[in-house]
Amino acid sequence: MNGLQLDGILFHHDDAPFRFDLDVRRGEWMALIGPSGAGKSTLLDLAAGFIAPDAGRIQMAARDVTDTGPAERPLSIVFQDDNLFPHLTAEENVAIGIAPGLRIGRRARERARQALGEVGLGAFAQRRPAAMSGGERQRVGLARAFLRERPVLLLDEPFAALGPALRRQMLDLLAASRARRADPPTVLMVTHHPEDARGVCDRVAFLEGGVVRAVGETDLMLGAQAPTAVRRYLGALTPGAEPAP
Numbered sequence: 001m002n003g004l005q006l007d008g009i010l011f012h013h014d015d016a017p018f019r020f021d022l023d024v025r026r027g028e029w030m031a032l033i034g035p036s037g038a039g040k041s042t043l044l045d046l047a048a049g050f051i052a053p054d055a056g057r058i059q060m061a062a063r064d065v066t067d068t069g070p071a072e073r074p075l076s077i078v079f080q081d082d083n084l085f086p087h088l089t090a091e092e093n094v095a096i097g098i099a100p101g102l103r104i105g106r107r108a109r110e111r112a113r114q115a116l117g118e119v120g121l122g123a124f125a126q127r128r129p130a131a132m133s134g135g136e137r138q139r140v141g142l143a144r145a146f147l148r149e150r151p152v153l154l155l156d157e158p159f160a161a162l163g164p165a166l167r168r169q170m171l172d173l174l175a176a177s178r179a180r181r182a183d184p185p186t187v188l189m190v191t192h193h194p195e196d197a198r199g200v201c202d203r204v205a206f207l208e209g210g211v212v213r214a215v216g217e218t219d220l221m222l223g224a225q226a227p228t229a230v231r232r233y234l235g236a237l238t239p240g241a242e243p244a245p
């Protein structure tokens, strides 16, 4: 087994129960969609190790990580809030992802500059976050996540604050960075915009009521043949659209 597996995971927030089974294949890019409160962030938090399941096992890159803390799991995570250090430059913010003991050496700086170039921010290396736009900051966060080359990449709505054109640009950047890697990471991405999955995600998982209700190829899950619950959700998202029967 490889990639990311949640196997018989049970969890609860107060009296809200969650039961997750999910198999993200090695090198696959999967979108997590579903209504607000379905448990998308909870699933990601379990995968990241920020919260511990009541039962079940989590496998990542062929390792059982259930009892392992977030820092020891073979993953990077990018949140909606870019998580940059305000007092560091873009170059330092990226380099710190690979700097042992948080000491940034010359080699780490060089690699950080290269990673910034790959996300189109070669000229921004010496800027601090306050002097960058939201989209630029998110690109710095992505460059850092990519430079770490962890086997698993978790994305929790990293582009939510951006408009549709910029979101698409970010996803294309991510797809291009991924394509450059000999061994691309397994990606699990929460999105409130199912259309974002088109063209970049291999499969889509639909969550509702604290469980994974359906998993399928992206075109199928977002098309007319999608399971009824998914069509109902997608219909409800389209202003003026009739919910599917």
Ligand SMILES: Nc1ncnc2c1ncn2[C@@H]1O[C@H](COP(=O)(O)OP(=O)(O)OP(=O)(O)O)[C@@H](O)[C@H]1O
Pocket (backbone or CB within 6 Å): 013, 014, 016, 034, 035, 036, 037, 038, 039, 040, 041, 042, 043, 192
């Ligand atoms: N720390 C917490 N304590 C108690 N309940 C929580 C906590 N975090 C989340 N919940 C509840 O668990 C449920 C799932 O939350 P979660 O954030 O995983 O959903 P989501 O699918 O990511 O939603 P959204 O699309 O709105 O971000 C919600 O009903 C939420 O109120």
